[in-house]
Amino acid sequence: MKFFIDTANLEQIKEAESLGVLDGVTTNPSLMAKEGISGSENILNHYKTICSLVDGDVSAEVIATDYEGMVKEGEALAALHKQIVVKLPMTKDGIKACKYFSSKGIKTNVTLVFSAGQALLAAKAGASYVSPFIGRLDDISTDGLILIQEIRQIYDNYGFTTEILAASVRHTMHIVNCAKIGADVMTGPLSAITGLLKHPLTDSGLAQFLADYAKANQ
Ligand code: E4P
Numbered sequence: 001m002k003f004f005i006d007t008a009n010l011e012q013i014k015e016a017e018s019l020g021v022l023d024g025v026t027t028n029p030s031l032m033a034k035e036g037i038s039g040s041e042n043i044l045n046h047y048k049t050i051c052s053l054v055d056g057d058v059s060a061e062v063i064a065t066d067y068e069g070m071v072k073e074g075e076a077l078a079a080l081h082k083q084i085v086v087k088l089p090m091t092k093d094g095i096k097a098c099k100y101f102s103s104k105g106i107k108t109n110v111t112l113v114f115s116a117g118q119a120l121l122a123a124k125a126g127a128s129y130v131s132p133f134i135g136r137l138d139d140i141s142t143d144g145l146i147l148i149q150e151i152r153q154i155y156d157n158y159g160f161t162t163e164i165l166a167a168s169v170r171h172t173m174h175i176v177n178c179a180k181i182g183a184d185v186m187t188g189p190l191s192a193i194t195g196l197l198k199h200p201l202t203d204s205g206l207a208q209f210l211a212d213y214a215k216a217n218q
Helices: 010-019 029-034 040-053 067-080 092-103 116-124 134-139 144-158 172-181 190-195 200-216
Strands: 002-006 024-026 057-061 084-089 108-113 129-132 163-166 185-188
Touching (some): 040 067, 084 092, 092 108, 092 116, 108 116, 134 144, 144 172
């Protein structure tokens, strides 16, 4: 399973990259705003900086909501860097734009996906990635992991090559369960990735090994 970090924070991207397990980055307009990045020139420069920090796909989301606007904006984003993936919302115009970009060989990520039917449409439109938001489904008392399972089954039934990018991941068990179900990619915060490191038996075991070494080598 590929690991993407879901942030526009450069320090967190650098830290995740330094672990050696990072495969890409996803951003969205809220995450860019959280970092205080505004104005089209600053936004485009920020995407370029992110691309220089990681060796992998970087999802950059369009703001336009109409087909023509999405195509224009997406083309400008894709021209920024070969690692850019054009992120499009799961709407009628978003699906049309997805088909446009996929037929031109430009990578796409269809975002804000909350049902298996939406994921089927994204695959039919040739999306490179589909982003089901599991955390936001959990937030409204629905099991986001069931959606991942449904999409996996549908894509496997028909051999769709669209990668299932489990998004809105909030914690370590989301990552582990997505891996068990067969999500191709997960995107989550740095805390969920580094949380995978932790186990109290690792800490106590290491302390014991070091204490025994020190005793034997006094
Ligand atoms: C996906 O690409 C989105 O950026 C993201 O995962 C949304 O997550 P959230 O529900 O934590 O905002």
